[in-house]
Amino acid sequence: MKDSEYWNPILETLPREKLRLLQLKKFKEIFTWAYERSKFYGKLYKDAGIEPGDIKKFEDIKKVPKMEKSMMRSVQGPGKDNFPYGDILCVPLEQVTDYRQTSGTTGQPVYQADTWQDWELSTEAYCYAMWAQGYRPSDRIFLPFGYNIFIAFWAYHYAGEKIGCEVIPGGVLNTEARILKIQELKATAMGATPTYILGMAETARKMGIDPPKDLLIRRITVAGEPGGSIPATRKRMEDAWGAKVYDQVGSTEIGHWGWQCTRQAGLHVNEGMYLVEIEDVNTGEIIEEPGRRGKMVVTTFGRMAQPCIRFDVKDVIQWNARQCDCGRTYRLLDGGVLGRADDITKVKGVLLSPMAIEEVVRSIPQLGNEYQVVVTKKGDIDDITLKVEILPDFKKDEAAIKAKLTDQLRLTTNLGYNIEFHEYESLPRSQAKTRRFLDQRPHH
Numbered sequence: 001m002k003d004s005e006y007w008n009p010i011l012e013t014l015p016r017e018k019l020r021l022l023q024l025k026k027f028k029e030i031f032t033w034a035y036e037r038s039k040f041y042g043k044l045y046k047d048a049g050i051e052p053g054d055i056k057k058f059e060d061i062k063k064v065p066k067m068e069k070s071m072m073r074s075v076q077g078p079g080k081d082n083f084p085y086g087d088i089l090c091v092p093l094e095q096v097t098d099y100r101q102t103s104g105t106t107g108q109p110v111y112q113a114d115t116w117q118d119w120e121l122s123t124e125a126y127c128y129a130m131w132a133q134g135y136r137p138s139d140r141i142f143l144p145f146g147y148n149i150f151i152a153f154w155a156y157h158y159a160g161e162k163i164g165c166e167v168i169p170g171g172v173l174n175t176e177a178r179i180l181k182i183q184e185l186k187a188t189a190m191g192a193t194p195t196y197i198l199g200m201a202e203t204a205r206k207m208g209i210d211p212p213k214d215l216l217i218r219r220i221t222v223a224g225e226p227g228g229s230i231p232a233t234r235k236r237m238e239d240a241w242g243a244k245v246y247d248q249v250g251s252t253e254i255g256h257w258g259w260q261c262t263r264q265a266g267l268h269v270n271e272g273m274y275l276v277e278i279e280d281v282n283t284g285e286i287i288e289e290p291g292r293r294g295k296m297v298v299t300t301f302g303r304m305a306q307p308c309i310r311f312d313v314k315d316v317i318q319w320n321a322r323q324c325d326c327g328r329t330y331r332l333l334d335g336g337v338l339g340r341a342d343d344i345t346k347v348k349g350v351l352l353s354p355m356a357i358e359e360v361v362r363s364i365p366q367l368g369n370e371y372q373v374v375v376t377k378k379g380d381i382d383d384i385t386l387k388v389e390i391l392p393d394f395k396k397d398e399a400a401i402k403a404k405l406t407d408q409l410r411l412t413t414n415l416g417y418n419i420e421f422h423e424y425e426s427l428p429r430s431q432a433k434t435r436r437f438l439d440q441r442p443h444h
């Protein structure tokens with residue numbers, strides 16, 4: 001078996017200039033493939049007057065039109081060609097072996113087709129992440145996730161097998177049964193959303209099981225929510241389990257493009273398999289320098305059935321100036337995915353990122369894990385209510401905690417809040433992505 005620190009020692013340590021050349025080559029390949037085989041992409045590019053011969057140097061990539069979710073939805077679904085995938089598809093339908101879809105919380109889901117080779121590629125991308133997080137064949141992974149039509153932790157399952165770990169599918173078991181299995185089988189690792197990881201620890205304690213003492217979980221990969229890159233949330237998870245917690249990011253349409261390595265210094269972009277560009281929201285210019293926020297535009301290399309080329313994801317990210325101590329040349333993102341471009345909204349004229357609120361709430365130990373932010377409009381004025389849960393032992397300290405919260409929030413977000421204390425465990429909890437930021441202002 002491998003004894004290297006890297007899943008792919010050559011690619012992950014490739015000098016930057018060689019990496020760029022490789023990215024250019026891989027971009028050209030997928031662009032040409034889609035241009036020639038997908039009606040959707042072919043039309044998009046012909047309308048923009050760009051063809052494969054026009055991509056000669058790295059800077060030419062930004063001439064290629066971006067694509068977004070609504071465009072995929074418009075060619076997919078009932079009544080459209082190649083049901084359900086639509087004209088994006090680059091291979092005959094009979095070569096498709098894997099169906100996934102997005103959650104569709106904001107409308108018709110995106111239907112994602114993969115060939116067997118595409119699916120292998122997604123799995124390979126997850127192997128980079130897990131290997132960098134210290135997963136080795138001696139790990140016994142428990143997967144507390146509902147195996148269903150959403151991508152969620154499917155690739156984590158297959159990558160675990162590919163690395164040589166032992167994988168336990170904890171599909172339809174309830175939380176209590178999952179915890180008992182983790183204990184019985186002495187599982188060493190697992191993957192889930194931050195919300196579920198925190199909820200599981202609460203359930204375990206109610207069962208009289210103290211995870212750091214009574215269970216052997218030593219590494220946890222979280223995905224689906226930003227918590228793994230929010231230091232206060234990560235610390236809560238690490239304390240609750242006595243384990244290291246690592247962030248991992250990806251989506252149905254893109255695949256698994258980034259991860260935290262054991263140094264936890266930021267989110268590595270898997271630049272051998274993906275091209276991540278950061279675009280200035282106002283000028284459209286590509287941002288190369290660290291510390292400047294912009295919108296992520298991403299290309300997946302080599303995914304053949306339903307390519308993802310210059311996909312405008314509407315996530316906000318920024319480059320980190322540091323090179324990681326792990327020796328990878330893959331760049332780091334500072335603070336992971338900083339939020340949805342739609343969620344980073346102006347409240348009382350100030351830009352507010354919901355993640356900044358989470359960092360404050362979860363750094364106060366007397367508060368529970370759950371919280372909710374509700375923005376409303378009273379007359380002409382925006383009004384923010386922050387609902388938090390106070391732990392039963394600290395009810396007497398409400399006034400002091402409120403003062404501390406108000407101070408900290410003012411300091412980090414520059415805004416004032418109505419703070420509401422709720423009974424412990426009374427705010428909504430969910431196994432899937434939990435929405436904690438509710439903007440209830442009428443559209444302006």
Ligand SMILES: [Zn+2]
Pocket residue numbers: 261262263268324325326327328
């Ligand atoms: Zn690293």
